[in-house]
Amino acid sequence: MTTAIEQTLETYGIENWGAGYFDVNRKGNLIVHPSENDNRAADLKEIIDDLQRRGIGTPVLLRFPQLVTAQVRKLQRAFSKSIREYEYQGAHMCVYPMKVNQQRAVVEEYLREGSRYDFGLEAGSKAELYAALALDQSSESLLVLNGFKDEEFIELAFVGSQSGKRVVIVIEKLSELDHILRLADKNAEGALPMIGMRVKLYSKGSGRWEKSGGEAAKFGLTTTEILEVIRRLQEADRIDMLRLLHFHIGSQLTDIKRIKNAMKEAARVYSKIHQMKIPIELLDVGGGMAVDYDGSKTAFESSANYSAQEFANDVIYTIKQVCDDENVPHPTIIQESGRFLAAYHAIVVTNVVDEIETVVEDITPIEIEAHDPQVVVELGDLRETITVKNYRE
Structure with missing residues (x-):
């Protein structure tokens, strides 16, 4: 070289x-x-x-669908290794959030490889749901439905279930339950979709989308609302439809510690629901698996301080530990890591049209003396070591 x-x-x-x-x-x-x-x-x-x-x-957009396949394999290998290493009794599945990239070539390439592992799709709008229903998925894979759901959206979900797809409608507000129960009674003889609940965790994420989690988050059900959903399903004799618990604390989660905290809290909620004799068996840990765009391997907002294998290890180990403590079966873990799967496959190429010249003035050297106050010594150390990556610390 x-x-x-x-x-x-x-x-x-x-x-x-x-x-x-x-x-x-x-x-x-x-x-x-x-x-x-x-x-x-x-x-x-x-x-x-x-x-x-x-x-x-130029500009021109180049796509390399083989990289989608490679990322699917990398994700599957990481979780398979963790499941074996920690003797996890549940399974791992992925659902690709179509909002990340709805291009037909991208979604079909993902399904071509992902179907081997029963990877499915996630839809958050009627347009995405129509597209998902037209695509071939593995018979065991899931079609998870998030986002705003009016009655027409939920009716379409029932159509998907009756056509043979394993549909999960994730409830994010109580009004959605009214539509589901009404349509369940109307279609009592046909196959019914599963129900999930999105829980609003106290744990927060990290990075640019940190506010997607925590008690001030816009989306999700509080503990009181979760209990209300359970009560109403029991009264309607539809508790058997409740199969999934979901949470999402943000995209591009840069700090693995925040992820572990959220996993621990969500696994505890899952365990308590299971102990109520409810047939819940799926834990959807949402998206957020970060891409290290700048290569610094830090908690900076354009990076991540963990690898795919470290992410899988912490997810599997943390959930297993909590479930063992609570004496409940290990759930099937569902993951919505669209960014991780799709980010590498596309490149925009353009011409350089101009340059911005940055003038850096010489910084006068400062010598710190032994007799200087401690605060001056500390400021001097900061001046020498601060970078764009660690300034938050």
């Missing part, structure tokens, strides 16, 4: 954020591998040169 290429790798930090998919070849061009540790590669400069010869200019 030449010095120029080594300098390029160091300057752009490709080895830190590339996840094994991106590299620089001997020509000094950026290349994309279809999977980790794969010798095959596509030269981005050659692709752009070919497009320009055909009269296609």
Whole structure:
């Protein structure tokens, strides 16, 4: 490897954020591998040169669907390893949130590989639900429905259930339960969807979407509302429909400690519901699995201080520990990690049209003397060590 290429790798930090998919070849061009540790590669400069010869200019969006497949496999391997290592008695499934990228090629590529592991879909709007119903999924996979649900949306969910899909309607406000119970009575002879509840946890996430969790979060049911849902389902003799507990504390969760706290709290709620003799068996831990965009491996909002394997280990271990303490069966863990699955597969290529020159003035060196006050010594240390990544600390 030449010095120029080594300098390029160091300057752009490709080895830190590339996840094994991106590299620089001997020509000094950026290349994309279809999977980790794969010798095959596509030269981005050659692709752009070919497009320009055909009269296609930049900006241009390039998609590499093989990277969606590679991420599905990486996620499945991580959780399979954790389940074996910790002797977890439940299973792991994923549902791809279609809002992350609704492109047909992306969703179908995900299902092509994900169906091998019974991975399913998550829809949060009527448009997404219509699309999901038209797609082929594994017979054991789930179609999880989140978001705002009017009566038409819920009717469509019942249609999906009666067509053979394993539909889960996640209740986020009490008014949704009225529509579900009314349609359940109306369609008593047909297959009914499962019901889930989104719990509002006290635990907060981290990063840019931190406010998605905590007691001030916009979405989810309080403990009192969860008990009300259970009471009304029991009165209607529909408690057998309640199968899932769901939570979501934000996207791009950068700090693994916050994730563990949320898992512990949610697993405790799940256990208490199960101890009420309710046939709940699915724990949907939501999305939030972060992508390390800048390669710093920190809790900075564009990074993550954990790997896919560390994430899987903490999820499996924490839930298992709580369920064992509460003496309840280990649930099937459902995950909605759309960003992790789709982020790497698309690249926007554009021309550099201008440069912004940043003028950095020389900072006069400061010498700290031994007799200086402690606060001055500490400020001097901060001045030397502060970076854009650690300034929050």
